[in-house]
Amino acid sequence: MRIVLVGPPGAGKGTQAAFLAKNLSIPHISTGDLFRANISQGTALGKQAKAFMDEGILVPDSVTIGMAKDRMEQPDAENGFLLDGFPRNVSQAEALDEMLKAESMKLDAVLDLEVPEDEVVKRIAGRRTCRNDSSHVFHVQYKQPKVEGVCDICGGELYQREDDSEETVRKRLEVYHTQTEPIIDYYRAQGLVVTISALGKVEDVTGRAMAALKDDAAA
Numbered sequence: 001m002r003i004v005l006v007g008p009p010g011a012g013k014g015t016q017a018a019f020l021a022k023n024l025s026i027p028h029i030s031t032g033d034l035f036r037a038n039i040s041q042g043t044a045l046g047k048q049a050k051a052f053m054d055e056g057i058l059v060p061d062s063v064t065i066g067m068a069k070d071r072m073e074q075p076d077a078e079n080g081f082l083l084d085g086f087p088r089n090v091s092q093a094e095a096l097d098e099m100l101k102a103e104s105m106k107l108d109a110v111l112d113l114e115v116p117e118d119e120v121v122k123r124i125a126g127r128r129t130c131r132n133d134s135s136h137v138f139h140v141q142y143k144q145p146k147v148e149g150v151c152d153i154c155g156g157e158l159y160q161r162e163d164d165s166e167e168t169v170r171k172r173l174e175v176y177h178t179q180t181e182p183i184i185d186y187y188r189a190q191g192l193v194v195t196i197s198a199l200g201k202v203e204d205v206t207g208r209a210m211a212a213l214k215d216d217a218a219a
């Protein structure tokens, strides 16, 4: 299956993507994670991306599309993938379509995670992420780790992503509305969009997502 996950920052895309990719046996490809890995390794690409990310704005397509394409061309993605955070604007969606068309492939579904805006700000401002694995996510109020600052799953250090400050979150939301939301209409015109609520327990949202993908595949 080739799936795109969309939703505002704080919808739980990373968390859901990790579970869904495991359930569906496809790699989870997150452009945000790829950028963060490049930043921590100090690569040229990481240096280019960092300033944009810290400001909460999109990294230019000239950098992003090539990086995403390279990752999708790895052998583990031959039979499918779950894209998390890519595409993030219509020109990236068009580039992805071109790429898939050249290989006689197509997307199976676009899973749209819906969450109210006030909930998003609450979720992100208290979010703490593991330095070892960004799908290990905690919250100062809603999902406290057993030991403050330490990941329950792997013992890694928990930190607040620089782009999770309230001011940057507001900017990221604005970017989401103006640049990313239009891809939902773009994919709706192709009959690919399935929308689910991202509220409630993590496992309930995963269950909803799996059911929606199954219904979609059967339709």
Ligand code: AMP
Pocket (backbone or CB within 6 Å): 009, 031, 032, 033, 035, 052, 053, 054, 056, 057, 058, 059, 060, 064, 084, 085, 086, 087, 088, 092, 163, 172
């Ligand atoms: P995420 O981890 O998906 O929330 O992404 C964090 C940040 O990385 C975003 O706010 C952007 O600055 C950058 N980013 C991630 N994916 C993309 C993309 N597809 N296009 C441009 N910028 C991206």
